[in-house]
Amino acid sequence: MALRPDSALFRDMAAKIASARYPAEQAEQAFLNQYFGAEVLRLPYAYNANLAIKKRTPALWRGLQEEMRIMHFTMAKPFLQGDYAEVPMDQLEKNAEKVARKKSAFREEIMEWLEAWKETRRTYGAKLMQCNAL
Structure with a gap:
């Protein structure tokens, strides 16, 4: 999802993120939950x-x-490595398997993601390679 807040809203959010108190393991989602609080429908x-x-x-x-x-x-993020670095497309399968081993409590969900990725690659592989080449 991509959001483009107006400039004043974005400046206010940026000013508050460093001092905001939210669970770090929930990353930006927790900050957004705290920032918008009761103004949203979950x-x-x-x-x-x-x-x-x-x-x-x-x-x-x-x-x-x-x-x-x-x-x-x-x-557990099968599409990221280390400290949230992106994984090259040709290494996604290997990375997902590595994350599944490392975060075994979420193995079933990661394997489900991996199957969806394989289907996406089979269906859109040529287009994905074109995009990757840009």
Whole structure:
């Protein structure tokens, strides 16, 4: 998702992020939750199935399985490495497998992501390579 706030809003957010108190493991999402607070309507968990739910409340995670539509990779990111560095497209599969080994509590979810990536690559591989070449 990309947002483009007006300049005054962005300046205010940037001024407050350094002193804001929010759970670091939830990154920018936690800051946005704190900043906008009661002004927003939160999506049902089915549309924001944050991996933190699985860690905090495994029973709730299992209960969401049938209705889950969007999985939010917060606790394990198969598409990033190290300190959030992007992974080159040709190394995504290998990286996802590495993250699945390292973050074994989320192995099932990472493998689901990996299967979706493989399908995306099969379907759009040529187009992805064109984009990557730019």
